[in-house]
Amino acid sequence: MIGYLIDGPLWYFSLAVFSIGVVWQLVAIIFASRKTDLSVARGSASRGAIRNVFSRFIPHREIAPQIRVQVVAGYMFHLGLFALLFFAAPHVIFLEENFFGFGWTAMPHWGFILAAQFAFLGLIILWLRRMLNSVSRLISTLDDHVAAILTFVVMLTGCLALLEGFHELRLLHRFTVELLLIYFPFSCLMHTFTFIPSRAFTGAWFGRRGIDS
Amino acid sequence: MRIQTLLLLLCLALLQFQAYAADRPPPAPGMVSTVPGADLWREVRQRDGMIIDGISQVKGVDTGVLINAQGDKWARFRINNPVKHAPTVIIAVVLVLLLFYVIRGKVGIEGGLSGRMVLRFTDFERILHWTLAIVFLFLAITGLVLLVGRPLLIPLFGKSAFSMLASASKESHNLFGPIFLVSLLMMLYSFARRNIYEKGDLTWLLKGGGFIGKGHVSGGFFNMGEKSWYWLVILVGLVISISGLILVSPNFGQGRVIMGISHVVHVLGAIILMAVSIGHMYMGSIGTEGSSEAMKSGYVDINWVEAHHDRWAKECHQKDQVISAEEFARLQGTSLDRANVEATEQAK
Amino acid sequence: MSERLQKGLEVLRAEVDSKVQSFFSSCVRCGVCAESCLFYTETKDPRYTPIYKTEPLRKLWKNEYSFWGKLTGKLGMTKAMTEADLADWEELVYDGCSMCGRCSMVCPVGVDIAMIIFKVKHALAVAGFSPEGLVETTQRAIDVGSPMGVTLKTVQAVIKHVERDTGLSVPMDVEGADYMALLSSNEIALYPEYLESLVKIFDHAGVSWTLSSEAFEATNSGLQIGNKAIAGQLVQRVVDGAEKLKVKTVISPECGHAYTALRWEGPNFLGKAYSFKVVHILELLDELRAQGRIKTTGMETDRLTFHDPCSIVRRGGVLAQPRNLLEPITENFVEMTDHGSMNWCCGGGGGVSGNERAEELKHTAFNRKKSQIEELKVDAVVTACSNCRMVMEDGIEANEMDMPLLGLTELIAEHLAEDRAE
Numbered sequence: 004m005i006g007y008l009i010d011g012p013l014w015y016f017s018l019a020v021f022s023i024g025v026v027w028q029l030v031a032i033i034f035a036s037r038k039t040d041l042s043v044a045r046g047s048a049s050r051g052a053i054r055n056v057f058s059r060f061i062p063h064r065e066i067a068p069q070i071r072v073q074v075v076a077g078y079m080f081h082l083g084l085f086a087l088l089f090f091a092a093p094h095v096i097f098l099e100e101n102f103f104g105f106g107w108t109a110m111p112h113w114g115f116i117l118a119a120q121f122a123f124l125g126l127i128i129l130w131l132r133r134m135l136n137s138v139s140r141l142i143s144t145l146d147d148h149v150a151a152i153l154t155f156v157v158m159l160t161g162c163l164a165l166l167e168g169f170h171e172l173r174l175l176h177r178f179t180v181e182l183l184l185i186y187f188p189f190s191c192l193m194h195t196f197t198f199i200p201s202r203a204f205t206g207a208w209f210g211r212r213g214i215d216s
Numbered sequence: 217m218r219i220q221t222l223l224l225l226l227c228l229a230l231l232q233f234q235a236y237a238a239d240r241p242p243p244a245p246g247m248v249s250t251v252p253g254a255d256l257w258r259e260v261r262q263r264d265g266m267i268i269d270g271i272s273q274v275k276g277v278d279t280g281v282l283i284n285a286q287g288d289k290w291a292r293f294r295i296n297n298p299v300k301h302a303p304t305v306i307i308a309v310v311l312v313l314l315l316f317y318v319i320r321g322k323v324g325i326e327g328g329l330s331g332r333m334v335l336r337f338t339d340f341e342r343i344l345h346w347t348l349a350i351v352f353l354f355l356a357i358t359g360l361v362l363l364v365g366r367p368l369l370i371p372l373f374g375k376s377a378f379s380m381l382a383s384a385s386k387e388s389h390n391l392f393g394p395i396f397l398v399s400l401l402m403m404l405y406s407f408a409r410r411n412i413y414e415k416g417d418l419t420w421l422l423k424g425g426g427f428i429g430k431g432h433v434s435g436g437f438f439n440m441g442e443k444s445w446y447w448l449v450i451l452v453g454l455v456i457s458i459s460g461l462i463l464v465s466p467n468f469g470q471g472r473v474i475m476g477i478s479h480v481v482h483v484l485g486a487i488i489l490m491a492v493s494i495g496h497m498y499m500g501s502i503g504t505e506g507s508s509e510a511m512k513s514g515y516v517d518i519n520w521v522e523a524h525h526d527r528w529a530k531e532c533h534q535k536d537q538v539i540s541a542e543e544f545a546r547l548q549g550t551s552l553d554r555a556n557v558e559a560t561e562q563a564k
Numbered sequence: 565m566s567e568r569l570q571k572g573l574e575v576l577r578a579e580v581d582s583k584v585q586s587f588f589s590s591c592v593r594c595g596v597c598a599e600s601c602l603f604y605t606e607t608k609d610p611r612y613t614p615i616y617k618t619e620p621l622r623k624l625w626k627n628e629y630s631f632w633g634k635l636t637g638k639l640g641m642t643k644a645m646t647e648a649d650l651a652d653w654e655e656l657v658y659d660g661c662s663m664c665g666r667c668s669m670v671c672p673v674g675v676d677i678a679m680i681i682f683k684v685k686h687a688l689a690v691a692g693f694s695p696e697g698l699v700e701t702t703q704r705a706i707d708v709g710s711p712m713g714v715t716l717k718t719v720q721a722v723i724k725h726v727e728r729d730t731g732l733s734v735p736m737d738v739e740g741a742d743y744m745a746l747l748s749s750n751e752i753a754l755y756p757e758y759l760e761s762l763v764k765i766f767d768h769a770g771v772s773w774t775l776s777s778e779a780f781e782a783t784n785s786g787l788q789i790g791n792k793a794i795a796g797q798l799v800q801r802v803v804d805g806a807e808k809l810k811v812k813t814v815i816s817p818e819c820g821h822a823y824t825a826l827r828w829e830g831p832n833f834l835g836k837a838y839s840f841k842v843v844h845i846l847e848l849l850d851e852l853r854a855q856g857r858i859k860t861t862g863m864e865t866d867r868l869t870f871h872d873p874c875s876i877v878r879r880g881g882v883l884a885q886p887r888n889l890l891e892p893i894t895e896n897f898v899e900m901t902d903h904g905s906m907n908w909c910c911g912g913g914g915g916v917s918g919n920e921r922a923e924e925l926k927h928t929a930f931n932r933k934k935s936q937i938e939e940l941k942v943d944a945v946v947t948a949c950s951n952c953r954m955v956m957e958d959g960i961e962a963n964e965m966d967m968p969l970l971g972l973t974e975l976i977a978e979h980l981a982e983d984r985a986e
Contacts, residue, residue, distance in 0.1 A: 028631075032589060035582040041831035043841070045881050059674055062596075065902040066670050069599035072340060077594075077672075116391055124395050127350060131343045135514075138595040141549040141610040146632075147593050162391050163384035171380055189631040194590045194673055201590040202674030204583045209668075212828070212881030214905050216669050549610030 009174045009181065017181035024188025029196055044211040051210015052203040058215070059202050072132055080125025084158075086110065086118035093167060119162060126155055146191050154192075157183050261285055278471045290476035298483045299364055302490075309491045313498045323426075323504045325523045331541035333515040334532045342514055344406055348399040355392055356490050358385035363483060390464045397457040404450055410437050411446045416527065426524075437528040445496055449489065456485040515544060569647045572691030576624040579683040587680060588625045590673040591615055597667040597677055602908055602932040603660045603925065612660045614667035618680040620645070620653050620687060654693040657685050659922035662929075663914035664874035669906060678879070685790025685914075695919040698789045705785040705798060711918070712749040719780055722752055726760045732767050734759070737809065738774035743848070744811040745773055746782035746802065746826075748819035750950035758818060758950070761977030765849065768980050769857040773815075779805020782817050784825035788915035795825055796833030802826060806840050813841040815848055818973060820875030820913060820949040827880065844876060845973055846948055850885035853892070859981040863895040866943035868970075870899070871933070871956065872907035873949030886948055886972060893979045900936050908932045912955030930959035937967060948972040 062074055088094060092109035099106035110118065130151045133139040157179045164172035187193070209216035251257070259268050262285040269280040278284070337345070361369065362385055370378045417440035419433070420426075425441045426433040433439070438446070459478040462470055470478075500507050506520035518538050521529040532538055539547075565573075595613065598604040603612040610616070627633040627642055636642050665678035688694060701711035708715060723734045735741065751758040766773050779802045786795030806814050816823040825833075827842040843851075852858045870890060876882045883904055890897055902908055911929035916922050933956060937945060945967060947953055953969050960967045 028589070032582060032585040035580075035585050037582040038832065041835070041837045042828045043837075055674060059672055062672070063670055063906055065906040066596070066600050070596050072343065073594055073596055119391060120395050120398075123392070124347070124398065127347050128343055131346045131350075132339065133593070135342045135346070135512075136339050136595060137513075137547060137549050138598045138604070138610040138613050139593060142593045142595065142613055142616050144593065159388070162388045165387035165391070166383045169380045169383055172384055191589075191592050194592050197586050197589040198673040200582075200586045204586060205668060205671075205674040205676040208676055208679070209881075212879070214878065214881050214883060216905070547608055547610075 006170065006174050009178050013181050014177070017184040021184040021187055025193070025196060028188050028193055029200075032197060033200055040211065042211070046210050046213035048207035048211045051214075051216070052207040054210070055206020055216055056199055056202045058206075072128065076125045076128040076132070078125070079121045080129060083118045083120070083122030083125060084154075087115055087122060087161075091115040091118070119158065122158060123155075123162075126151065126158070130155070144191075149186070150190050150192050153179070153183050153186060277469055281472075284472050286473050286476055290480065293480065294483070298480075298487060299367065302360070302483075302487050303364055303368065305487055305491050306494070309494045313495060313503075317498075317502065322502060325505050325517070325519050327519055329506055329517040330519045331544075332518045332538050333541070333544045334518055334521055334538050335514055336510045336516045336521075337514040339514065341406055342511055344399065344402050345511055348396070348403055351392055351396045351399055352489070352493065355389060355396055356486065356493075358389040358392075359483075359486055360490075361385040362389060393457070393460045393464060396453070397461070400450065400453045400457060407446060408450075411443045413440070413443060417443065432523070432526065434527060435525045437525060439525065445492065448492060452485045452489050456482055456489065459485070513544075513548060515539075566647055568691045568693070569645070569650065572620075572650045572687045572693070573624065573645060575687040575690045576621050576683070577628070579621065579686065580625055580629060583676070584621065584625060584680060584683070585629060587675040587677075588622055588630075591671075591675055592673065594672060596670055596672055597675075600666045600670040601661075602664075602666075602911060602929045603662075606928050606931045607925070611656055614661070614677040614681065615675070617653065617656045617661055618677065618684055620649055620684050621680055623649060650688055650691055650693050653684065654688055654695070655921075657681060657688060658695050658698070658915060658919055659925050661914055662874070662909045662911055662916050663879075664909035665879045666874070666906070666909065669878065682790060686792055689789050689791040694789050695915070695921055697918050697920050698785070698915045701918050702785040702789045702791065702794060705781075705783070706794065709801075710749045710752075710781045711783055711785040712753055714749045714752050714781070716777055716780070719747070719752055719775075722756045722759060723775075725756065726763055730760060730763050730767075732763050734763055735774040737777050739809050741772045741774040741809065741811055743771060743773040743813050743815050744776055744779075744806050744809055745815045745845075746817050746822065747775070747780050748783045748817050748822055748950050749781060750783070750819065750954060751817055754954060755950055755971060755974075757974050758971060761971070761973045762845070764977045764980055765852075765858065765973070768859075769852045771848075771852070774809060774811070776805035776809055778808070782819055782822035782826065784821055785915075785918075787821050787825040787829065788918065790915075792833055795829065799825055799830040799833055803830075803834070803838065806838075811840060813843055813848075816842060816844050818845060818873075818948045818950050818971060820873045820880070820951055823880050823882075824875045844880065844882050844885075846876070846882050846885040846889065849973065849976060850888050853889060858976065859983070860893050860976065860979040861981040862979050863893055864975070864979075865895050867896045867898065867941070868894050868944050868946055869897070869937070869940050869942045870903070870972075871910065871945050871947040871952060872904060873947060873952045874907075874909050874913055876949060877907065878905045886946075889972060889976060890946065893975065898940055898942065901939060902936065908936060910952040910955045911959070912951055917951055917955050926955070927959060927962055930955070930963070933959065934963055934965065937965070942967075944968040944970055946970045946972050946975060 062070060067074070087110075089098070090107075090110045092112070092115065095106045095109040109115075130148075133143050133147065133151070157176070160172070160176040160179045164176045167173070183192075206216060258264060260282050262268065262283075270282055272279045361381060365378060365382055365385070369381065373381065414436060416434055416436065420435055420440040423433045425439065459482040462478040463475060463482060466475065500511065504524075506517045510516045518529065518532070521532060593615070597614040598610070598612075601612060601614050604610070604614075623645055625633075627637065627645065633642065661681055663678055663682060665676075667677040668675070668679065671677060704713055705711040723736070727733055745762060747759060762773075765771075781798075782802070784795050784798050786792070786798050802814060814826065816826050823844050827844065830842075831837050849858065868890075870886055872878065872883075872886070877886075900907060909929075910933055911926050916926050945956065947956070947969060948971065950971075953971060957969055960969070
């Protein structure tokens with residue numbers, strides 16, 4: 004019964020909440036009020052915008068040594084997660100069957116495991132840092148902790164089901180994924196999408212002034 | 217060809233005999249065994265200690281071994297030792313510590329806490345410690361499921377639920393193992409220098425670390441007890457990790473004998489670490505006044521330093537590293553300074 | 565709800581735009597911004613973390629624009645904002661932020677934190693939660709025309725000295741001149757050499773220029789206190805003066821906030837584009853140099869470095885010009901390790917230098933600039949902002965350092981060749 008719900012109605016519900024939620028939020032953000040800057044630009048705003056979307060992936064030399072933990076653990080987590088989300092064999096098959104109708108070359112199993120290990124270690128380090136560092140402790144909100152823990156639980160249940168031999172474990176994983184999808188549009192996880200307009204706005208602002216930010 | 221087949225059939229028939237014979241008492245000395253093919257069978261069973269590698273059509277690791285005598289030894293050892301005793305060891309450690317707490321109580325600090333603090337562990341060091349701790353705890357729990365799950369958990373959950381739990385534990389234990397190794401190596405890199413044994417450590421040991429009787433025991437940044445725990449973690453941890461790696465990747469020519477030995481070493485090491493880590497957790501939490509702060513904010517009370525690590529305390533005073541309670545609160549972001557308070561008063 | 569709180573919230577509400585929504589949706593509280601902010605790095609007080617300074621606006625956004633905020637609102641469970649939410653942030657925003665914008669450069673998700681802090685400042689200013697000193701200077705700027713109380717008479721006195729010392733005349737109220745130059749009160753009062761240098765350079769280069777008796781003040785106290793209406797009011801005076809004299813371009817002097825207020829924010833404060841151009845004096849000087857109209861002689865042999873004023877370089881875009889201008893006249897120039905758009909603030913921007921309550925914090929923040937200077941073992945520091953100059957001289961004195969500060973425009977004037985360029 005529960006399995007039927009998780010593979011059926013709850014899946015569709017969570018998917019709907021996620022897709023409608025994300026689009027709604029993005030539209031609300033991008034089409035909110037915006038005043039035109041009436042000053043005369045020195046440089047190109049659009050060039051600055053596009054440039055900044057990509058340049059912020061690399062920290063400035065001047066600050067890099069102080070933020071090593073965030074950068075290294077951050078990339079370990081994000082790249083590991085991205086790799087296993089889209090290139091782990093069970094996920095490739097799932098995406099093929101449920102979304103795209105076509106698949107692509109998956110990672111070898113050891114690649115999947117390695118990506119997961121990077122993702123786990125990265126996330127554990129980041130979440131511990133959030134609690135142990137006085138700056139992050141002061142500024143962190145409940146949302147940040149829920150997002151981290153929920154993501155960890157999704158990854159963990161996935162790991163528990165690795166053998167792909169027990170439908171209860173697969174269902175548990177799918178259920179936690181559905182929880183994450185429902186939580187996503189109303190949380191800081193939206194940064195997955197909003198970082199693009201955010202970086203673009205600031206890049207444009209600096210670009211008008213002729214500064215590479 | 218026909219003779220060989222006959223011989224094989226004979227051996228197989230003898231297998232039945234041998235299984236039955238295993239329950240019978242060994243023949244009294246002086247008696248001549250009348251079981252036919254006993255010599256062949258003795259060689260196959262490696263009773264004289266010689267491992268005969270036979271020839272088979274399929275070529276690979278251990279394919280020439282008809283019966284793995286070691287395997288039986290290993291299985292018995294496993295059931296009779298770690299599986300049987302691990303829960304006892306762990307529970308015993310917990311009980312002893314409980315008893316110790318009830319009798320000796322929390323080891324306090326003369327004069328109590330002062331509020332003046334000194335930085336002991338940086339953000340990164342604390343992150344490392346807790347990463348290792350969390351990963352270790354996870355591995356310990358999943359490892360215990362794999363070790364004692366059958367006798368202890370099947371009666372509780374039933375076979376099908378347990379098989380799911382065991383699968384989940386095995387997959388996650390194997391995945392998190394290398395994470396433990398990486399964390400361990402980072403701990404090695406970060407803390408090795410401060411854990412090198414030095415003058416004064418033996419004295420500390422002889423005085424029982426201050427637990428035996430009263431009076432101060434001199435210690436450096438890390439006392440001898442802490443150093444020994446550190447090296448135990450590193451060395452046993454490395455043994456566990458390497459044996460774990462051997463176990464998790466059987467594609468490098470390891471035979472059953474190596475796997476059996478690795479498993480025993482892995483499990484014994486794990487039990488040692490689990491037992492001693494309970495003591496570590498006790499000491500770092502309720503066992504000693506002022507210790508837990510070290511791994512939370514990274515700061516420790518100067519009185520705690522004087523009490524337990526006086527040689528380091530001297531350094532702290534020399535380098536003027538002791539901060540006031542107000543400064544400590546400010547660095548934690550929990551102070552509202554004057555201007556803010558005034559503004560708040562004005563606003564009221 | 566008190567009137568102050570109401571006013572403050574109204575401003576915060578009006579400040580929520582597409583950018584703000586996108587920024588608050590993206591911030592994941594990573595704390596990288598803290599490492600870029602000198603108020604944090606020199607005090608290690610987490611409350612000076614840049615994104616923490618934006619809390620008042622974030623709380624409003626959360627309550628009124630986010631899903632959870634709107635939901636709890638409908639359920640009547642919102643944690644309403646109180647006066648303390650504004651009052652408690654006065655010290656953080658006014659004393660602990662110089663609006664240097666270094667945080668905006670480093671945020672991994674691209675939040676322009678300095679911009680949001682300015683929005684918070686706007687709300688605090690309107691609600692009346694601003695440092696006394698700044699309130700006074702702003703009032704003085706509105707009433708007298710200058711935050712330091714500098715009047716036309718003062719300017720005329722300075723002009724007299726300059727004309728006497730240079731033998732050149734200072735044009736005043738010349739209609740139809742190409743350029744209208746502005747001065748900051750700081751320069752008039754503390755660094756009159758700036759005006760003298762202008763006179764010499766413009767004469768040398770044959771620039772058609774003038775001062776305006778009605779609009780000589782460039783400093784914008786409204787910007788410093790964060791009151792956009794007042795800032796606009798002060799910019800309008802310059803606009804009126806420029807339009808009256810029908811000049812083509814207005815020159816913003818060596819004052820960081822003047823440049824920000826006039827060049828970049830002014831049209832937005834006024835809701836209208838200018839009919840004239842605005843350049844920073846360094847931009848003009850660089851243009852003249854490129855056109856070959858400034859001929860210099862001799863080189864500074866001392867080991868020199870350049871302090872990048874935040875509002876001019878990082879937030880203003882005048883990055884290459886100081887280097888282009890220093891190159892022909894310095895033999896031994898070295899860049900600070902963190903230079904250009906990633907240089908560190910002097911600690912006195914954003915009204916901090918006019919805020920007595922922030923004195924101690926400002927001195928602590930100066931430790932960053934101090935270590936930057938000491939690392940290079942230079943003989944002198946060149947800069948192009950009178951506020952930076954004043955703040956750094958203050959800090960250098962407090963630290964008993966022996967370090968002269970040179971103004972860039974003055975340095976160029978000192979090296980003008982006798983014979984003019986053609």
